[in-house]
Amino acid sequence: MTLHDLTIVEAGARLRSGETTSADLLAAVLDRASQTEAQIHAYLTIDRAGAAEAAAKADADFADGIDHGPLHGIPMALKDNMCTRGLETTASSQILAGYVPPYDATVTTRLRDAGAVLIGKTNLDEFAMGSSTENSAYGASYNPWDIGRVPGGSSGGSAAAVAVGSALGALGSDTGGSIRQPASLTGIVGMKPTYGTVSRYGLIAFASSLDQIGPLARSVDDAAVMLEAIWGHDPLDSTSYAGEYPDLHSGMGRDVRGLRVGVVKELSGEGYEPAVEEAVATMVERLAAEGAEIVEVSLPTFDIAMSAYYLIAPAEASANLARFDGIRFGHRAEGATTNALMARTRAEGFGPEVIRRILLGTYALSAGYYDAFYGQAQKVRAAVQEDLARTYKTVDVLVSPTSPTVAFVAGDRVDDPLAMYLSDICTIPMNLSGDPGISVPISLDHQNLPIGFHVMAPSLGESVLFRVAAEVERLAEFTAKPVLQEVAG
Amino acid sequence: MPIEIDIAHVARLARLDLPQAELDDYRSQLGAILDHAAQVQSLDGEPSTESEHPLGLVNVLRPDERRPSLDRDEVLAQAPESRDGYFVVPPAMDSE
Numbered sequence: 001m002t003l004h005d006l007t008i009v010e011a012g013a014r015l016r017s018g019e020t021t022s023a024d025l026l027a028a029v030l031d032r033a034s035q036t037e038a039q040i041h042a043y044l045t046i047d048r049a050g051a052a053e054a055a056a057k058a059d060a061d062f063a064d065g066i067d068h069g070p071l072h073g074i075p076m077a078l079k080d081n082m083c084t085r086g087l088e089t090t091a092s093s094q095i096l097a098g099y100v101p102p103y104d105a106t107v108t109t110r111l112r113d114a115g116a117v118l119i120g121k122t123n124l125d126e127f128a129m130g131s132s133t134e135n136s137a138y139g140a141s142y143n144p145w146d147i148g149r150v151p152g153g154s155s156g157g158s159a160a161a162v163a164v165g166s167a168l169g170a171l172g173s174d175t176g177g178s179i180r181q182p183a184s185l186t187g188i189v190g191m192k193p194t195y196g197t198v199s200r201y202g203l204i205a206f207a208s209s210l211d212q213i214g215p216l217a218r219s220v221d222d223a224a225v226m227l228e229a230i231w232g233h234d235p236l237d238s239t240s241y242a243g244e245y246p247d248l249h250s251g252m253g254r255d256v257r258g259l260r261v262g263v264v265k266e267l268s269g270e271g272y273e274p275a276v277e278e279a280v281a282t283m284v285e286r287l288a289a290e291g292a293e294i295v296e297v298s299l300p301t302f303d304i305a306m307s308a309y310y311l312i313a314p315a316e317a318s319a320n321l322a323r324f325d326g327i328r329f330g331h332r333a334e335g336a337t338t339n340a341l342m343a344r345t346r347a348e349g350f351g352p353e354v355i356r357r358i359l360l361g362t363y364a365l366s367a368g369y370y371d372a373f374y375g376q377a378q379k380v381r382a383a384v385q386e387d388l389a390r391t392y393k394t395v396d397v398l399v400s401p402t403s404p405t406v407a408f409v410a411g412d413r414v415d416d417p418l419a420m421y422l423s424d425i426c427t428i429p430m431n432l433s434g435d436p437g438i439s440v441p442i443s444l445d446h447q448n449l450p451i452g453f454h455v456m457a458p459s460l461g462e463s464v465l466f467r468v469a470a471e472v473e474r475l476a477e478f479t480a481k482p483v484l485q486e487v488a489g
Numbered sequence: 490m491p492i493e494i495d496i497a498h499v500a501r502l503a504r505l506d507l508p509q510a511e512l513d514d515y516r517s518q519l520g521a522i523l524d525h526a527a528q529v530q531s532l533d534g535e536p537s538t539e540s541e542h543p544l545g546l547v548n549v550l551r552p553d554e555r556r557p558s559l560d561r562d563e564v565l566a567q568a569p570e571s572r573d574g575y576f577v578v579p580p581a582m583d584s585e
């Protein structure tokens with residue numbers, strides 16, 4: 001197996017046995033990036049000098065007997081909405097073109113402290129608003145399984161990099177499914193932790209009550225070691241959880257005998273591709289054969305969760321994105337007054353999807369419409385939380401497809417915002433509730449496109465979540481890798 | 490019933506200086522999205538609780554102590570225009 005195809009855990013073993021070096025791993029992924037970037041465009045920025053320095057440091061550490069743990073010496077990527085001191089951070093927006101943060105996000109600091117080698121910054125839908133990574137001001141990313149298709153989004157660059165081998169792992173952010181859906185569409189593992197467990201300090205905010213950073217990885221085990229490195233209380237994030245954190249490895253490798261697995265009735269039916277439904281049903285049968293107790297459950301509020309999400313997320317975004325005004329950083333347009341300057345700067349700097357959501361959120365919060373839209377959406381959010389609390393009295397985890405479809409053809413949904421929004425129908429409820437969710441690749445459809453299996457658990461239920469995810473991974477034996485099509489000429 | 494949207498007013502509130510043709514497009518797209526979003530009004534009954542942090546966190550205080558902050562010059566280096574340690578902006582009101 002080539003170095004760029006290794007999991008983090010496999011690469012770590014080779015680093016410690018002296019079989020390979022961090023510099024070798026870095027060279028392998030950079031080589032892979034050189035071969036694939038023209039087709040995939042996973043990265044916005046590659047920091048060759050910074051990465052080379054970090055890899056040399058890791059190799060020197062190993063020679064000195066210093067070991068910072070599983071991520072030490074591992075080449076990894078960050079979604080470009082996470083601040084990196086001294087390295088351009090744009091959130092894929094023109095309004096932040098050239099912005100060089102004066103500080104590191106907490107996750108950046110934690111990866112550096114864990115000895116990870118940061119390769120660069122990955123492409124995303126502008127300000128993480130989208131499900132295809134086509135809304136980037138710097139050009140779309142494409143899916144390694146079929147370069148005519150999207151990698152999902154908004155963490156599509158991170159997902160594509162991990163799937164194609166130009167990073168061994170990457171961080172993404174998930175506001176409505178932006179880690180799990182691209183992981184599903186690119187055949188890798190993607191996990192959104194419990195809200196409040198990974199610091200949002202230095203994450204460029206989209207919708208603060210929904211945003212959560214998490215890992216995109218080649219295996220469930222890799223996702224676990226990445227999460228262990230980045231989570232934990234952070235005084236710089238006032239929503240950060242200060243209590244006890246779950247043990248991720250306590251259940252991994254154990255079977256699922258006796259676990260109660262709820263199959264969500266509302267996350268199936270119209271709009272779901274038959275191949276996706278069949279693959280999920282087959283995995284549910286296999287879990288049953290392993291001794292899990294399968295229960296069909298109904299959560300009626302899931303039918304209106306998406307409607308609530310598309311009011312709450314834009315409402316929060318309209319407030320969060322007020323800071324982009326051409327005064328303190330980023331793009332500035334000309335204007336005779338401060339107000340004219342700000343309004344021109346914003347109209348020039350934001351792309352169409354961002355403008356659409358700011359307008360939508362501003363409307364939902366405006367006098368006369370607040371109660372009917374935003375206020376009512378918050379009630380739905382509370383009702384989703386109650387629906388889940390009721391359901392978790394009878395089941396340990398919930399399962400569904402991660403995405404109702406496999407990767408769709410690039411351009412297909414660009415002009416139909418509502419069709420694009422439906423991509424996240426299975427993942428949104430976990431953002432509204434704050435609970436964790438994970439997508440594990442289980443099979444390919446007849447077009448050789450990956451299908452993801454979604455496991456959900458109650459808040460701080462990561463132990464049982466990873467236990468089930470690890471078992472799904474073992475049963476699926478999904479080892480396929482994308483083969484890039486040769487470009488003619 | 491089509492949802493009423495004064496798109497020019499919304500754009501003003503959002504500080505977005507957009508041409509009329511674009512505003513018209515956004516109005517029709519918002520109409521379609523809001524038609525769908527209006528499904529929130531079909532919620533049966535009232536939830537018994539308010540939506541809250543999943544881990545029940547409330548407010549967070551910290552000691553009122555001086556702590557190191559970002560370097561002023563490094564921060565101002567990102568500003569489109571700055572002078573003598575300040576951000577520079579045009580007048581808030583028209584001079585006429």
